[in-house]
Amino acid sequence: MSRSPSREDPLARLATTWLGGPIGRHARIGVSRWTPLAVAFLVTTALFVIGIVEKAPCHGQGWPRDNYAFSHLCYTDVPYLYRERGFAQGGIAYLDRGDYPPLEYPVLTGAVMQVTAWVTQTFESADAVAASVLFNDLTVVVLFGFALLTAWALSRTTPHRPYDAMFFAAAPTLALAGTINWDLVAVALTTCALLTWSKSRPFATGVLLGLGAAAKFYPLFLLGPLLVLALRSGKLRLWGVTLLSAVAAWMVVNLPLLLLAQDSWAAFWSFNADRAGDFGSIWYVLGLAGHPVSMVNAASLGLFALACVGIAWLGLFAPRRPRLAQLVFLTVAAFVLVNKVYSPQYVLWLLPLVALARPRWRDWSVWQAGELIYWVAIWLHLAGALVPAADGTPDRFYWLAVGVRIAATVYLCVMVIRDILAPATDVVREGGLIDDPAGGPFDHAADAGRLRRWFGAERPGRAPVGEGATP
Incomplete structure (x- = not known):
């Protein structure tokens, strides 16, 4: 039976006061045509419409190459990349070279861009600006489809809590950041991978993770939490199936271009390896503050490795085995906290993971507020609107916004860790x-072998007495 948010969540209960309060215990739930999935689809659609309206000023101007998009808070990479990566000239991504930089995106993302560019070019617009606007519009439709796919997968992953998909569908950051770049492709594939794992289909999970990694690298991070829980439950064979199928799927997508256009294929990897501490990161703020870190790659990777060790320790030694979504959220959150760059659309990576790991409206609201503050600050920072008058004072408001965003994400991490250590919460x-x-x-699943004796897990899937289980 699905759970009613207005019964169990204090913030949802408060929000329903104007409707007469939370739904009654004897109400007939699930007989309306407005199923949780239908509501999630409707809200996702509404959020995408809001996002389109929010970017309307830039749409009308054709996304000019000046501060207009930043100062009007309507920037997106999509039309600029169409004009500046060879698509406007009729070039094929990765294979054709011209007087433009190579495409610095993973192969599956490049494939989505290329197909959309071909559809754009069937209208035979000679005006590159007009064509780039059409390319943007078609891309919004494609990304909207991936957003709906994400909402669908979320509603199916935890069947007793289908309304948790609303933590994704109703997020204001979905409206604002959903069409900045193509991240929703990887987000949808990753969420579908979590769905197939919930149905005990490791091969399909691996294929989806491999495809997700071919669109954005972060889906491969899920293999770490899967390994930790496989070790604890003695199911390493299933993890091996997932790993091999992920590698195979990634190779199927990447190998042709690796053989035909190795230099273009490697542009994504070299671009990220050579990148210094960039927008949104603590490394960027340190540089602005006059304390640059010379070895950002080593520092960022080192901190992420330490975080992964801590998450693995938590997964292996917590009194009760953590849920998969909790460890996945902590892993991806650790990466975005210490990475060299934090683009505004990276918030999309965490949206479905928060819905599965910590579905509490209060905590979600705190986190979204921090992300919204940063979203406004980054565009005004790029527009130069936050720099104080001519005295050259540093843009400390932007520094503060980065700190607020980091603090909001850390807060969510703390709440998830608390749930792991105290499962009753x-x-x-x-x-x-x-x-x-x-x-x-x-x-x-019971803890395997020696782990069972270490943790005292007497019955599969049950917490030790005193931690919420029935003795």
């Missing part, structure tokens, strides 16, 4: 009655 587990609905083969 985890609303998904409902006080210990449910184990890991998204865990697939991990759900209700």
Whole structure:
């Protein structure tokens, strides 16, 4: 039976006051045509419409190459990349070279861009600006489809909590950042991978993760939490199937271009390896403050490695085995916290993970508020609107916005860690009655061998007495 948000979440209960309060315990839930999925689709659509309206000033101007897009808070990479990466000239991504930089995106993202460019060119517009606007419009339609796919996968991953998809669908950052870049492609594939794992389909999970990594590198981070939980539950064979299928899917997409256009294929990797501390990161702020870090790659990777060790320790030694979504969220959150750059659309990576790991409206609202503050600050920073008058004072408001964003993400991490250490506080587990609905083969699995003796797990999927389980 699905859970009613107005019954269990204090903020949702408060928000329904004007409607007469939370739904009654004897109400008939699930008989209306307005199913949780239908509501999630409707809200996702509304958010995308809001995002289109928000970018309307730039749309009308054709996204000029000046501060207009920054100062009007309507920037997106999409039309600029059409004009500046060879698509406007009829070039094929990666294979054709001309008087423009190579495409610095993973292959599957480049394929989505190329197909959309071909559709754009069927209208035979000789005006590159007009064509780039049409390319943007078609891309919005494509990304909208991936957003709906994400909402669908979320509603199916935890069947007893289908309304948790609203944490993705109703996010204001979905409206503002959803069409800045093509990240929703990888987000949808990653969410579908979590869905297939929840159905105990490791091969399909691996294929989806491999395709996701061919669109954006971060989906491969899911293999770490899967390995930790496989070690704890003694299901390494399933993890091996997932790993091999992920590598195979990634190779199928990448190998042709690796053989035909190695230099163009490597542009994504060299671009990220050579990148210094950039917008949104703590490294960028340190540089602005006069304390640049010379070895940003080593520092960023080192901190991420330390975070991964800590997450692995938590996954192996917590009194009760953590849920998969909790470890996945912590891993991806750790990466965006210490990475060399934090583009505004990276918030999309975390949206479905928050819905699965910590579906609490209060915590979600705190986090979204921090992201919104940063979203406004980055565009005004790029427009030069936050720099104080001519005295040359540093843009400390932007520094503060970065700190607020980081603090909001850390807050969410702390709440997820608390749920791991005290499972009775985890609303998904409902006080210990449910184990890991998204865990697939991990759900209700006992700790393996020696781990079982270490952790004292006497019954599969149950917390130790005193942590929310029935003795």
